[in-house]
Amino acid sequence: MKAYASCTVLVAVLTLVTAIPGMGISAAADPEFRRAVDRLYVIDCGDGSGPDESRWTPGANIGVPVGFPGHCYLIRHNQGWFLWDTGVDDAVAQLPKHEMVLHEWGPGTGPSWRKPVTLAAQLEEINVKPSDIKVMAVSHSHPDHTGNIEMFPNSPLLVQRVEYEWAGSRQDTVAFNKKHPVKLIDGDYEVFGDGSLVLLSTPGHTPGHQSCS
Numbered sequence: 001m002k003a004y005a006s007c008t009v010l011v012a013v014l015t016l017v018t019a020i021p022g023m024g025i026s027a028a029a030d031p032e033f034r035r036a037v038d039r040l041y042v043i044d045c046g047d048g049s050g051p052d053e054s055r056w057t058p059g060a061n062i063g064v065p066v067g068f069p070g071h072c073y074l075i076r077h078n079q080g081w082f083l084w085d086t087g088v089d090d091a092v093a094q095l096p097k098h099e100m101v102l103h104e105w106g107p108g109t110g111p112s113w114r115k116p117v118t119l120a121a122q123l124e125e126i127n128v129k130p131s132d133i134k135v136m137a138v139s140h141s142h143p144d145h146t147g148n149i150e151m152f153p154n155s156p157l158l159v160q161r162v163e164y165e166w167a168g169s170r171q172d173t174v175a176f177n178k179k180h181p182v183k184l185i186d187g188d189y190e191v192f193g194d195g196s197l198v199l200l201s202t203p204g205h206t207p208g209h210q211s212c213s
Helices: 031-036 090-094 119-125 161-166
Strands: 010-012 037-050 066-077 080-084 099-101 112-114 133-137 157-160 182-185 198-201 210-212
Touching (some): 031 037, 037 119, 157 161, 161 182
Parallel strands (some): 157 182
Antiparallel strands (some): 010 037, 037 066, 037 112, 066 080, 099 112, 198 210
16 A cells, blocks of 8 residues: 555555455456456545544443544546545635534534545546546435535436435435436445445445445
């Protein structure tokens, strides 16, 4: 893995990932898989903190501060670029202290989101334009994952149907822009149809949460 000195983008050759036990990627040993997907960029997409972890772990860690590291993942496939999650809104980088404080469940409840470096700047550093993103997906509709979807207005968004319909129904979620191109999915889904990238339905954190394998 190589770290760029001037920003927080990390890059890894995906064939290394296949050596990690338990990844559940059945095509990992297939040479065709290694040719299809050859690079993964791990991008700093902001981070957050909250004053009381028990909001997310009911009955446990009451009053304990909690932090939320945030990353986006850019994958180079031979059919095009795939972006997983879009992070905290880049506009937060322009605010004092690069920070936005929310009060989702009342005064002082947080969380606070920080974005010292933008997603746009990090993509520019590796010579990737928003228009280069062939397809994108987000894990769920919380604002630290959906903040920059509209930076890619022509990139189809893959999202679970139940999440798309639920998003915006509470103060801690963000409704999706109905004008943005979208493919609604129900359950697991192969992004490029070759087994190299699979979206897995993992409801719990939100009704339509999904993971990427």
